Amino acid sequence: MEKPHWSSIGPAAAALALAVWPLVFQDASLYLQVMGMACLYGTLALAWNLYALSGAVSLGHAAFFGLGAYGSALLSHHWQWSTVATIPLGALAGLAFGILWNLGFRRLRGVYLGLASLAAMEIPKVILDNWDSLTYGSMGMTGLSKLPVLTLGGWQVDLGFDLKAQYYLLLALVLATAVLLRQIMGSRWGWALRALRENETAAIAIGIRADRERARALLGSAYLTALCGGFYVHLLGLVEPPLVFNLHLSALPLIFSIFGGRRLFYGPVLGALILYPLEQLVFQPLFPMGHAGVYGVVIILTIFFFPQGISAWRGLK
């Protein structure tokens, strides 16, 4: 297929800058924390966009996030497994919900899918909120095991408490996911998803299996989102239903993707890396009560002035 019209130099330079700055600036723990979370949200946005590539706009991805979070937290709490195992295994809960989602919602499009997905988040939330014997209900769980200490040839990295190590872990996660999305978007499957997004009728007429390709995108998206949930709760060391089954977590990837641009593989990450630090470092100190409102303003301005997202800037003449 045609090569996409972007050069890899910009994204590669940005990745390098993200890798190098902590080595230059010492004692930057606040920035490490914020940028680390921005990377996690960037991964979340990429995961959301994988499903959106097929034309589906989900408002319920917090369901996958929360199930991945609880999946890992429960395995870790009840069986004391290492988080190295519980995060990828716990994320299977998100995948399982993706299968149910697909059974229930595969005929829905547009606004109907959005509304159904919004409601879908409530189902796992209510169950986990009330299953006290397993989940401690709305009390949640604290003291969850932190991420482990990695030993690489005599060199120790404490992912549980070293903020710099955590930052690099999350940076690696977002970069790997971005590369994955880039490969997908250039592949035959990526073009099938694009065809479905642009004109499902035409896509079916040329033989594209609409339901199957969209379901694959959903399941990939669900699993990646659930992985993010797992990382999130073990970084924090606690979980409770409203923390992870949170509308905010469904809305953020959409906001970051729309702001950054959904058509380029790095668009959603770009959105997360710009908006999240902006909100945390600039708007929160200025407007402690209404800082999250910045997202509303940003989305309105983006839709008015950059309907394709800011990564499409160069294309404007």
Place this chain on the structure above:
Amino acid sequence: MTTCLKVRGLSKHFGEQGVLREVTFALEEGEALGIIGPNGAGKTTLFNLIAGWLAPSGGDIFFYGRKITRWPPDRRGRGGMARTFQTPQVFPEMTVLENVMMGAWFGREPHPPAAQARDAARGLLEVVGLADKEAAPARELTLMQQRLLELARALATRPRLLLLDEIAAGLSLKAVKQLTDLMAKLRGQGLTLVLTDHLLNLVVPVSDRLLALDEGQIIAQGPPQTIIHDPRVEAAYLGTAAAAAEEG
């Protein structure tokens, strides 16, 4: 001779309403069949049953001897059936070239690698006369150009049967003439065709045989010149025209 398509006792009801009743016909490889009839005769329903966009209430469809009655439309696409739509269905944000490549890259199995799909697409853009629009997004094309693009994409799937639904609708006489010439050229390459048309200006010169529908039934079939002068066909068309005149 090989039979490409066989339709046996095909019926379609929407609720109480019978739209198509016991339609039976066959199509040989390399043949072009025109389905004609006044508005509401069941042309589009028959067309959509063949292409798989509607499920029949009764009867069977065979494609090169295989029963495909229950195949969904995408499977028919991969099996070698390509179709166009009354309202052209293109990928609006993709370029003209990418639109046609999609046909080659998906479409009938086995699928060629990307480079080969691109070459095939370029060749087909030459054939339909859109080569100079290659890099334009499909949404910028005119109706006629979108029809040609859709046709090129359908051809790119390397179809064993091409289904064209009202391909002349809404076009100027000059554009219809251009399409007719293009069809003649494609027919020369052995393409098997089913066309619907409620005006007769494209379907008559292009088809080997016409199948006239009225009220969901075949009322006549045979060579175009015979059929358009068939009294039953004239009555069906005139009957509609007369009814319309009365209402108007």
